[in-house]
Amino acid sequence: MKHYFEHYEPLWEELTGSRLEEWKDVLSPLLEEAFTPENNGNLPRWQPALEAIFKLPKSDTYTLNASAIAVHSDSTSESAREQLKTHLKGLMPWRKGPFDIEGVFIDTEWHSDWKWDRVQPHLSSLEGKKVLDIGCGSGYHIWRMMGEGACFAVGVDPSLLFMSQFLVMKHFIGDSVPAYFLPLTLEQLPVINKAEEFDTVFSMGVLYHRRSPIDHLLDLRKHMKPGGELVLETLVVPETYGQLLVPADRYAQMNNVWFLPSVPELIRWMEKCGYKNVRCVDLDQTSIEEQRATEWMDWKSLEDFLDPNDPSRTIEGYPAPLRAVVLANK
Numbered sequence: 001m002k003h004y005f006e007h008y009e010p011l012w013e014e015l016t017g018s019r020l021e022e023w024k025d026v027l028s029p030l031l032e033e034a035f036t037p038e039n040n041g042n043l044p045r046w047q048p049a050l051e052a053i054f055k056l057p058k059s060d061t062y063t064l065n066a067s068a069i070a071v072h073s074d075s076t077s078e079s080a081r082e083q084l085k086t087h088l089k090g091l092m093p094w095r096k097g098p099f100d101i102e103g104v105f106i107d108t109e110w111h112s113d114w115k116w117d118r119v120q121p122h123l124s125s126l127e128g129k130k131v132l133d134i135g136c137g138s139g140y141h142i143w144r145m146m147g148e149g150a151c152f153a154v155g156v157d158p159s160l161l162f163m164s165q166f167l168v169m170k171h172f173i174g175d176s177v178p179a180y181f182l183p184l185t186l187e188q189l190p191v192i193n194k195a196e197e198f199d200t201v202f203s204m205g206v207l208y209h210r211r212s213p214i215d216h217l218l219d220l221r222k223h224m225k226p227g228g229e230l231v232l233e234t235l236v237v238p239e240t241y242g243q244l245l246v247p248a249d250r251y252a253q254m255n256n257v258w259f260l261p262s263v264p265e266l267i268r269w270m271e272k273c274g275y276k277n278v279r280c281v282d283l284d285q286t287s288i289e290e291q292r293a294t295e296w297m298d299w300k301s302l303e304d305f306l307d308p309n310d311p312s313r314t315i316e317g318y319p320a321p322l323r324a325v326v327l328a329n330k
Contacts, residue, residue, distance in 0.1 A: 004035050007167060010175045014152065020197050026190040027182065034183045040160045049090030050164055056084070059102065059172040064147030067113040069140060070100035071172040091164055093297040096137035101172065109297035111290045112140045115204065115233065119325050122281040124229050126150045129199035132223055134186045135206035139166035142179050145202075153179040154198075156186060191222045198223050204233035208257050217273040224330040230275065235260050236283075236324045245318060252305040252314045252321060263324050275328035282325040 008031065012024045033039060059071035076084075085104045088094075097108030127149035133142050136155030139162070145153050155166065166181040182189075201224050203216070210216040220230060237245045239262045251257035261269065263280045270278045288311075291302040302321070307313045312320050 005031065007170065008180070010178070011180045014178055014180075018197070020192065022192050023190055027184075030184055030188055031182070034158075034160070043160050046091055046161065046164045049087040050167065052087045053084070053168055054171055056080075056102075056171075058174050062173045062177075064143045064177075066147075068098040068100040068105065069143045069169060071102060071169070072100075073102060076102045088168070089296075091161065091168070093299065094138065094165065095297055096140045096162075097296075099140070099169065101168065106296050107294045108138075108140075109291060109294060109301055112137075113144075114290050115323075116141060116144050118282045118284055119204075119231060119233065120144075120148070122325065122327060123148075123231065124200070126200060130197060131200045131202065132156070132198040133202040133204075134220065135203060135209075136162070136166075136181065137205075138162045139169065139179070139181055141202065141204065142166075142181075143169065143173075143177075145200075146177055146179050150200075151178065155179070155181045156184055156189065157181070158183055158185050186216070186219050189223065197225070198228060199225055200229045200231065202231045202233075204231070207232065207234040208251075208260055211258050213259050213261075214269060214273060217270060217275070221273060221275070221330055226330055228330050230270075230328045230330070232266075232270070232326045232328070234266070234324060234326075236263050236266060236322055237261070237319050238322060239264065241319055247316065247318065250316055251318055252302070252316070253300075263326070266324065266326060270326065270328050275330065278326065278328040280324050280326050284323050284325075286321040286323055 015021050015023055037044065057073065060073045063070040081103050084102055088101065088104060088106065093109065094106050095109045096112045097106050099106040126145055128151050130152040131145050131150045133153065133155045136142055136157045139155050142153045142155045160183050163181050163183045201220050203220055207213050207216055224230065237260045243262055243265050245260040247257050267278045286302065288303040293299060293301040305315055306320055307315050314320055
């Protein structure tokens with residue numbers, strides 16, 4: 001999988017001379033392990049689509065601060081566009097977006113732009129900031145962060161399919177935008193004593209998947225500069241439900257949901273972990289318009305996971321997905 005390592009050369013150059021220079025020695029063997037067929041047998045299946053896309057020229061223009069992350073070239077023909085669409089479909093399902101790649105609109109399962117519209121107005125300025133996005137998915141929000149003026153962004157997600165989707169956009173946009181994807185977990189990231197490199201750390205849609213949410217909050221804090229900002233977006237339960245929901249089995253058909261706190265309980269967790277100025281800035285009920293099946297993710301989606309007779313509840317009888325955005329400082 002040597003081809004994948006080539007995409008990290010600009011990252012190693014970016015880290016040289018920074019307080020995160022030690023990352024290279026630690027991350028290289030972790031990436032090598034992540035790319036082995038033993039760890040993900042699907043990687044060879046996606047490789048032909050990726051290699052065909054990597055042969056295409058970089059785009060003339062790109063847009064990072066609009067609803068759809070877009071790349072465009074005046075020279076792209078209709079036949080080339082149809083071939084590109086075929087290759088992009090080889091990387092399905094596309095869950096987080098949307099994207100517009102040389103005129104091919106990828107209508108992803110999630111309207112990730114709606115989430116960004118709820119988060120962005122409450123952020124401290126990202127201009128010139130270094131940001132870390134944990135559980136970054138296909139990297140949609142990384143590109144939006146760069147569109148807000150971030151000078152350096154690292155996304156972390158163990159999914160090699162998400163990595164492949166990110167690398168598609170990285171190919172067309174080029175290395176002039178210093179955004180990178182690590183197919184790892186937060187726990188695998190090296191913690192370098194007193195490096196504290198990142199101004200803003202994002203964890204969106206991750207906390208409820210962690211068996212130990214407290215450890216997750218503490219691990220996030222280790223990568224933040226003093227005074228840095230944490231942006232936490234997660235599922236919660238209404239205060240009327242109680243303090244905490246621990247699903248007996250599945251939640252909205254997800255089998256890896258562990259803890260859904262109320263907002264006051266979540267704030268207590270964060271304060272217990274040493275965060276300051278903890279505040280909930282948005283509370284939003286997920287709609288079947290925001291998360292739905294599309295041409296690019298044609299499996300079951302949120303509508304199938306809600307009680308058909310009472311959409312305020314999941315098919316398991318729990319409160320339907322309610323998402324909170326909570327900001328805090330180190």
